[in-house]
Amino acid sequence: MMDEIQQAFSQVFFDPAIWLIVTGAAIYGIFLGAMPGLTATMGVALFVPITYWMEPVPALAAIVTMVACAIFAGDIPTTLMRVPGTPASAAYADDAYELAKRGQAQRALVVALWFSVCGGIFGGVLLMLVGHQLAAIATLFSVAEYFWLYLMGLSCAVIVGKEGVLRSAIGLLLGLFFSTVGLSAVFGEARFTFGHPELFQGINFIPAMIGLFGLSEVLRGVMSSDQVSATGVAQGSERGVFVSTLRTFFRRQGAWWRSSLLGTVIGALPGAGADMAAWVCVSVSKRFSRTPEEYGRGSSEAIADACSANSSSLAAAWVPALVFGIPGDSVTAIAIGVLYMKNLQPGPEIFEQQGALVYSLYFLFLLANLVMLPVGWLAIRASQQVLRVPRWILLPVVTLFCVVGSFAVNGSRFDVMLMLAFGLLGVLCERYRVSIGAMVLGLILGGPLEERFVQTLAGSQGNWTGFFDRPVALVLAILCVLIWGRVLWKTAVKPRGDGPVPDPPDSATL
C-alpha cells in the first residue's frame, strides 16, 4: 500500500505534464464557472472527447481541477453581478452581493476562494484516510431515507432565509410547485402544461435562477433613480483582505471542521451533491453563529461555511462512483465513462486493483486546490475591474449575460422566455420579501423530493408507514420533526432576549 501511495505521489506531483494540465484546466474551469449558464457538468462533457487520447491520470486531473475551479468561479458573477454562476452559489448569493455593495467584493471573493481551497483539501485528505468506509453510508440510503434527507435540505432553506420563516416557506413552496410543471418523471403524465409542448421539459432551474437573481437585479437597477454603480468601490488593501481572511479562518476553525465534514458526508451520498451541501451547512452555521441575524445580509461566515462544504463535497462525490459505479453527481457520471474508456472498472475492488490510481485521484484533489489558489486569486483581481465599469455599461452587459446564459444551458429559446418571466417574478418577490433563494432550492430539489415521496409510497403499497420502517429513515424523520418543531416553536413564541433583530420577520405589510 505504501508503494502505491508513493507511486501515486510521484505520478501526480513529479510529472510536469500534470502540472501543466492542471493549470490549464484551472484557467478553463474558472472561465467556465464565471460564465452564467455554463455549469461544471457542461464543461466536463465538452472535454470528454479529448480525454480519449489521454492517459487516465492526466484525464482525471483535468476533470477534477476543472470542476473544483468552476464551482469556485461561480462565486465571481454571484458576488459582482448577483448572477449565480453555478447553482451551488445560490445559497449565499445574497451574502456575497451584499458585501460587494458595501465595497467588500474582494473580501467576499477571497473568503470564498480560501475556504473553497481548504474545504477541497479537507475532502481529499479525508478520502485518503477513510475513502471506502465512507462508501458504506450510501448503502444505508434507500428512497425513504432520501426523502427525509431532501426534506431536511429544504427545511434548511427556510431556516436560513433572512425573510423569516413564513416568507421563506412561501418562496420554497412556490419553487416546489414550479418543479411539478412539465412531464412528471414518475408518472409519465403531463402536469400544468396547458397543452404547450415546450412546457413538457418543465421549468429548468438554471434559467429560473438567472432570472430570479440576475435579471431581477437589472430590473431593479433600471428602476432605481440613483446613478451610483450597483456595486460599491473597493475598500482596503489586498494584503489586509488576505490577513483578515486568515484571521477569520483561524478564529473559526471549529466551524470550518464542521462544515467540511458535513459537506463530505453529504457529497458521499449519490444524488445529494454540492448544492445541498452548501445549503445545509449555511443553516447549521447560522444555528451556531453568534451573529445569526447577519445571515443573508452580508455574512462572511455564511460564505466561508458554504464554500468549505460545497468544495469538500466534490471529492466525496467520487466515492460512490468509484466503489459502486453509481455516479454521485453528473460530473462523476461522465468520469465513470472516462474510466471505462481506459479499461478501468469501478467497483469495490478498485482500491485493491487500482490502488495507485485511486491514490493519484486523491492527490489530484490536493494539487487542484493548491493550483486554484493562485489562479483563483488572479481571477479575483481581474474581476475587480467589473467594479469600475459604469452602470450604463454594466447593466446592459448583465442583461446580455442573462439572455445568453439562459440560452446556453440547453440551447432552448423557451428557456430565455422563462428567464424573463422569472426576472419579473424576482422583482415582485423582492418587493414582498418572499425568499428567492428558497424558491431556487425548491425548484432544484422539488423533482427528486416528489420522486422519493411517490417511490416510498409505491414501495409500501400506499401505506404511510413506509416512511418510518427502516432505522435510518426513522432517525432522519425524527430529526426533521425536531427541526420543524423548533422552527414552529420559535415563530409561535415571540423571540425574547435574542438580541437586536434589525428587520424582524413578518412585520411588513403586503
Add this chain to the structure above:
Amino acid sequence: MPFSAFWRNGELWLLACMLLVAGALGCGRSESYPSQPITLLCPWSAGGGTDRVSRQVAAQLEGALGVPVNVINATGGSGVTGHTRGAQARNDGYTLTMVTVELNMLHWRGLTSVTYKDFHPLHLLNRDSAALFVRADSSIASLDQLRDEIAQSPGKLKASGTAFGGIWHVAMAGWLDQQGVDPTAATWISINGSGPSIQELNAGGVDFICCSLPEVDALLASGDVRCLGVMSDERVGGFEQVPTFKEQGHDWSIAGWRGLAAPIGIPADRLERLEAAIGEVAHSEELRDFMSQAGFNLSLEGSEQFAQTLSRQDLIFEKVLTGPAFTTIKAEQFGAMLFPLMILTLLVGLLAVLIWKSFVSQKSRRPEPLVWPKLFGVITICVFYWLVSETVGFLLGAILLIIAVGLMVSPREQRLGNMKLTVPFAFLFSVLVYQGFAIWLSVPLPRGWWGW
C-alpha cells in the same frame, strides 16, 4: 406622464431602428453544404450514455464534415423535448438528432405526436439488450423461479430500473405478459435512471432491477449483483457468461437503441453528403474502440435497414404499450396530482397567514415604487432580441440589446456622451461573447446575417 417622457426621451428612434431590422428579415443565402456548424440534439442529459455516444460521434463527424458539430442536451419530458425539437428543426441539414428507443414509445403513451415517420433515419449505432439483476444474497436463482414467485404472491416483489413506462419497465412487463403472468404482479417503483435504481437495489429497497448489462458492470464484476438473463437472441459480447432468456426457455427479446436521424425533407444532395460522412464515422475503428471500451454494444445499420427496424419495433411497442397489460398498469394507486395538491394546499394556507398577519400588524413598510415603463422597457428589449436573433444573428441582436439597455439607464443629459462609448463597446463585447460561447465553448449561438 412617465409614458410620454419615455417616448420623448429618444427611445422612439431606437424603436424605429429595431423595427427596420425586424422588417428586413428573410435574407437568403446559398452556400455549399456544410458551411456552418452543425447541431446534434441529444434528448438526454450531459453525462449519460446517450450523451457520451453523441459527443464521440460529434467529435468524429467534425473530422468527416470539416465543420464544428455541437452537441446540445435538449433534455426533459422523458425524451419528449429532444425528439420533438429534433423533428421540428429546420430541414436544412444543420440539425441532427441522436434518436433513442423512446421515439418508438412516447407516441404510444400519448405523450407526443412525433413518431419515427417525422425523421429520416441516418444510421443505427448502438443496441443494448435488457437484462434482469438481483443482489448476490437474493434467494432467487433463476428466471423460472422469479416468474413463479411473482405469479404466486402478486405485489410482494418490487422492481425498478427506470421511470414508469420507460424502456426497461416495458421490457419487464412485456416479459411477464408473454409468460402469462399479470405484469402488475411485480410492483414497479418508478426511479428515474439506472444509477439510482442500482443504488436502490444495493440499499435493499427493491428485489430486482431491469436495465442493460454495461450499466451494472461494476457490481456484476465484483459479484455483488447477479444477472438472471439477458433479453437478446444471442449472448452479448463482453458478457459471454450471462445466459439469454431464449436459452432458459423464455422466448422474449427487447433492447434499447441509439441512432442518428435528421428531420424529413432535407435536400437529396445534402442527405447524400451526410449519410456518406456518418457511414464513414460509424464504420471507423475509432468508434468501434470507443463503443467497446465504454461498454456499449455497437450495432450498425444503414439508413434503409434502420428505417425497417424502426417500423418493425414500432409495431412491437404498440402491442405492449396499448395492450391490456400496460393499460391496466397505467391506473396508479395515487394520482399524479397528489404532490402538487399537497404543495398548493400548504401554499394557500401560508399565504392566508401572511395576509392575516400583515392585516393585523401595525407596522408597515412602503416598498420602492415600481417604474413600469422602465421595467417593461428592458423586458421588451430582451423579447425583441429573442424575436430577431434567429434571423439577424447573435452579433447584431446583442449589439442592439446593449445599446438599447445602455440608453435606457443613462440619464437624458448624459445620453449622447455615453453613447460614444457604448456603441464601440457593444461591438467589441458582442464579438467577445460570441467568441467565448460559440467558438471556445461550442455553445451554438444564432448565426444570422454576419455569420462568424
